[in-house]
Amino acid sequence: MAMHTGETDTATRTVPGAEEPPDTGAGDRHKLTALQGLAALSLDAMASVAYGPESIVLVLAAAGAYGMGFTLPVTVAIAVLLAVLVASYRQVIAAFPDGGGSYAVAKRHLGRRTSLVAAASLVLDYVLNVAVSVTAGVAALTSAFPELYGQRVWMCLGILVLVTAVNLRGVVDSAKAFLAPTAVFVGSILAMIAVGLFRDGPVSTASADGHASALGGGATTVGALLLLKAFAAGCSALTGVEAVANAVPSFRAPAARRAQRTEVALGALLGVMLIGLSVLIGRFHLQPVEGVTVLAQLADASFGHDIAFYVVQFATMVLLALAANTSFGGLPVLMSLLARDNHLPHLFSLKADRQVHRHGVLALAAVSAALLVLSGGDTNTLVPLFAIGVFVGFTICQVAMVRHWYGERPAGWRNKAALNGFGAVLTGVAAAVVTATKFTEGAWIVVLALPLLVLGFEKIHRTYARIGERLELGRIPQPPTRSRSLVVVPVSGLSKLTRQALTAARSLGDEVLAVTVTHPAPEDRRAAEALRRDWELWNPGVDLVEVASPTRALGRPVSGYVRELAAADPDSQVTVLIPETEPAHLWQRLLQNQRGSVVAHAVRRDTDAVICRLRFRIGDNIGDGDGDGDLAALGNDGRGTR
DSSP states (O other): OOOOOTTOOOOOOOOTTOSOOOOOSGGGGGSBOHHHHHHHHSHHHHHGGGTHHHHHHHHHGGGHHHHHTTHHHHHHHHHHHHHHHHHHHHHHHHHOTTOOTHHHHHHHHTOHHHHHHHHHHHHHHHHHHHHHHHHHHHHHHHHHOGGGGGGHHHHHHHHHHHHHHHHHTOHHHHHHHHHHHHHHHHHHHHHHHHHHHTOSSOSOOTTTTTSOBOOOOOOSOOOHHHHHHHHHHHGGGGTTTTHHHHTGGGBOSSHHHHHHHHHHHHHHHHHHHHHHHHHHHHHTTOOOBTTBOHHHHHHHHHHOSSHHHHHHHHHHHHHHHHTTHHHHHHHHHHHHHHHHTTSSOGGGGOOOTTSOOHHHHHHHHHHHHHHHHHHTTOHHHHGGGSSHHHHHHHHHHHHHHHHHHHHHOOTTHHHHHHHHHHHHHHHHHHHHHHHHHHIIIIIHHHHHHHHHHHHHHHHHHHHHHHHHHHHTTTSOOOOOOOOOEEEEEEOSSOSHHHHHHHHHHHHHOSEEEEEEEEOSSHHHHHHHHHHHHHHHHHOOSSEEEEEEOSSSOSHHHHHHHHHHHHHHOTTSEEEEEEEEEEOSSGGGGGGSOOHHHHHHHHHHHHOOOEEEEEEEEOOTTSOGGGOOHHHHHSOOTTSOOO
16 A cells, blocks of 8 residues: 655555566567568569669670670679678667668667668668659560650659558568568569570570660770779669668567578578579670660570560569569668657657557658659669668668777677678678769758768757756656646537536636627627626526636637736646537548637647646437537637637
8 A cells, every 4th residue: 555644655556457468479470481471572673683784784885895705703792792781780770670771780889879860871772762663664564664654754653552551550561561472572583494404595586676776886995984983783682681780570480590581581582593694684785775674684595575575575674663672571660760769750650559650650651752743753864873872871871880899899809891892892892983973963852861861860950959857857846736726618508518517627726717709799798798698597606707818719718818807816736628529430520619628729839837638528329410519619610710
């Protein structure tokens, strides 16, 4: 039993059944398995095989056929970097099972400011990935059906709405929905590579016939700068590798182990596909042509111009469009971590019933929709902005992991640190080359956006710090005291709602005042006199105060009167109790005049009074004409609502 003494000792009580239930894994049905993680978080990386090798070929084509011979060596270098990144992110997953990837690693080992740069780079990459993936998928469709080209923006927005709706149902539902397209795409690419390796030459070149070659003049040497540009361009295939590490909490227990398996599977599949496609490019002596993708030419060469060719094209189109799902799986989790650290609004840390960071999903969809509209649904407008952010994040993560190994010093830490250091050099060079080569094409926007995002994060953090200081968070407050309580109830007529409001007010306060706003118009004066007469006949034991207003405002006169009460008795706690009805059906809210909200807004804006809104529930047996109970409580139809 709690003993109350003069020093107001208190005891805590536990309500039976209100304890936090133990984490028994019941929520695992809304989380990912390793296989589902591939479908939910790897679509970006998987789909990049459609444009990664092509990016290399288009750069090397400037040096003619001789330059094309370096396609495989450049791809192998990218595969080596991929292996380094996969090994690194496996360690990141183990060391930071709460997710966050580059942000979490940098926060611990490189400081808050650097971690915010990593977070900003990831945010930009995730947003741009949605826009680029959707526009690329629509571009593949409009290439097959040119008559749809004029509707590409609406098609992009339609796909975005579809992906958003699926993700609002939960990451598991999105994984299940996208598992089949992922399997078809990966299977078709691997089959194309396997069949192509047994071909002595291309089966068909129908897709490239009649198209102008993009091959440059004959060259006998290839400069280091060209190779660096090809390497940097091909590194676009590595976007999405970090998504699994960012979304570790989305996996079923043991989350870290499942995420590591997913990361390794992603790296293995992506590496095999990249190297396999590059081998086929050399085997078939492929030349890039205008208007036809490298992947389409390879499918034509391996399978011939038949049904298998169209399966590859259709699967590529679908996966490119759905690759946006990687961002929907990773960015909301990252935003929740930023919100937890007071760098984003706290609503981004909230989860819905299906383990969905709903506000993060909707925010990503809104920003992506704006990008799609501004770019006109054109992939070429967005591509120069893409991939810079992810390389910045890669580099920061690698450097932070070097610091991690140096500080922890486990067995074999020197080799691990050397591996991460080598990866930091490679990704740093790639970031510098991509930024330099694409700066005038639009990359300057990303260079400008990164510091602006960081400044925004800092501004939000300082705001939360000031709020916490005012609230004295982290400190034990003074014991609570009891003040005299004065309750103000706005009324304009007598009803059952008025009676319930006064009953509740008398239960809450030491003194209760009913307030009605009067206006000079003749009809308003008659209504006020009728209310005064009825009030005296009813005699509820509560004084009725008339507040005159020269205008037809309602909220400001009430808040002004509350201010006068607070000034006259500053030691009293003033509460404004606003009676309202709660209709039985959602559509009936349209019948309400919303004056309760008007009064509440005015009181909250102009005073420090406590606001209490009393809900009177209207049952189904009440006629539609009674759906506006707050009308009787807060004035007739002729009164204003300011």
